Amino acid sequence: MRLSVPRHAAAVAAFALAGLLASGAPTASAAPAAPTAPVSALAAPDLPLAxxxxxxxxxxxxxxxxxxxxxxxxxxYKASLDYVKAKLDAAGFTTSVQQFTSSGATGYNLIADWPGGDVNQTVMAGAHLDSVSSGPGINDNGSGSAAVLETALAVSRAQLQPAKHLRFGWWGAEELGLVGSKYYVNSLPSTERSKISGYLNFDMIGSSNPGYFVYDDDPVIEQTFKDYFAGIGVPTEIETEGDGRSDHASFKNVGIPVGGLFTGASRTKSSAQAQMWGGTAGQAFDRCYHSSCDTTSNINDTALDRNSDAIAHAVWTLSTGTTVPPGDAYETTADVTVPDAGAAVTSTVTVSGRSGNAPAALKVGVDIKHTWRGDLVVDLLAPDGTAYRLKNSSGSDSADNVITTYTVDASAETANGAWKLRVQDVARYDTGYIDSWKLTF
Structure with a gap:
């Protein structure tokens, strides 16, 4: 995990159309044998700590x-990547190495896809593989990388056939500013980004004086982790120390739902936390954070074991569910100019062929390009004209673009009809347009 992140990552102006996964051809192994049991008979495994x-x-x-x-x-770093890749290739994954340049050196991401599943609903789990230059980085972030690798190998051992497609990623140059994961996300065309239904991030999950922290981003992913820990009697807290400081931020910034786990870095464990989780109050969660002593001796086996099993639980739970039927997403990509300090404009998505009302968790994915998003007020208009406020204006929000997914309780509204996204620029000097937006039922 890196020390800090700029408040706003530069908005993506264009996406490279060169391949979803990487530069260079993927290396594929032989197709895995047929599974011995249907998905419904397969439970998430207890990953061997050894x-x-x-x-x-x-x-x-x-x-x-x-x-x-x-x-x-x-x-x-390259030797670490080669080790992980060899394991995945032997297990039947399709792997690809993506190259990028940062600080004058070549960096690498590793992507591994498990055959099968609905590629329009891809569940992705990842971790950064690089360390800082001052130490071997066994907790930060060998721990996350190793647990994600073992989860992927468990998928192969089970010959899992999930309803959703499974993809795993190991990122380079996270410690230099999330460079590798940003490169990956920015290289994806918007159509490919929209296929990732969730990204799970694991950065430091074996801290020597551990806490049990869960990201509070996507509510479904968050609850999946909370349910697991509640089931084994381990209380959790919302993760705040590393919020926005690891690779999930690269995905979240383009509207992909994210979640993850963390056991703490340089912050001090409180007395209340020590009473809840054990360990030593008044000491850092990881006393060797970004130091030469971040070795295999810097790992708490219990935390590593629990978090590794939680990763497997989330991957199984989120990928083996029923896929969304065709037609559940309604989208328009027609551009609509938003006038500077002018009247509100609307963009329309027409929903048809559905029965009953809209869901209580209607997803509204918006992609608005604008040079000062704090100027914007955004509403969803139901077919009967009822307005649901998605975003207020804020003079202090100087970042570019609104690229995110909102959740609206639209259960009082008839599903069919003309839904509108209404956008108004309420201040002068900055301009933009509605690039695209969609409703997911």
Whole structure:
């Protein structure tokens, strides 16, 4: 996990159309054998802690053999990526290595796709693979990388056939500002971004004086993790220390639902937290954060085990559910100019062929390009004219663009009809347009 992140990442002006996954051709292994049981008979496995720790031992050996770290642009990073890729290739994943340049050095992302599942609903789990240059990065973030790897290998061992498509990612140069994950997300055409129904991020999940923190972003993903920990009698808190400081921010900034887990970094554990979770009050969750002592000795086995199993639980739970029937998404990509300090404009999506009312969790995905989004007031208008406020104006919000998904309780509204997105620029000097928007029922 990196130390800080700018308040606003530069908006994506255009997306490269060169391939969903990476530069370079993917390396595919032989197709896996047919599963021995239907999806409904398969439960999320208890990941062997020994397997996860074996991956961490490999990362430690790699760092020790390569100057003591696995940082971007260093031999230790590429060796770590090669280790993970070899495991995935042997397990039947389709892997691809994506290259980028940062700070004058070549960086790498690794993407692994499990065959099958609805690619229009892709569940993705990821972790950054790089360390800082001052240490081997076994908790930060060998722990997340190893647990995601072992979850992927468990998918292969189970020969899982989820309803949704499964994809896993390992990011480079996170410690330099989320560089690798930003590159991946920005390289995706908007049509491909819209196929990712959720991204799960795992950055530091084995801290030596651990807490149990859950991201409070997408409510469905958040509840999935909370339910798991409640089931094993472990209380959780909302994650705040690393909010926006890890790779989930790259996905969240373009409207992809995100969630994840965290066991704490340099902040101090309170007395109340020590009473709740054990450990030592008054000491950092990870005393070796970004230091040379972040070795295999810096891992709490219980936290690593619990979080690894929670990852498997979330991947199984979120990917094996029923797919959304065709026609549940209604979208327009017609551009509508938003006049500077002018009258409100609308863009229309027509819904037809449905019965009854709209859902209580209607998803409203908006992509509004604008040079000062604080100027904008955004509403959803139901077919009968009822307005649902999505966004208020804010003079202090100087960032570009509104690219996000809102959830609206529209259960009082008839589903069929002309739904409108209404946008008004209420201040002078900045301009923009509605690029696209959609309703997902």
């Amino acid at each position: 397997n996860v720790k074996a991956h961490l031992s490999q990362f430690q050996t790699i760092a020790t053999s390569n100057g003591g770290n696995r940082a971007h642009g260093r031999a230790g």
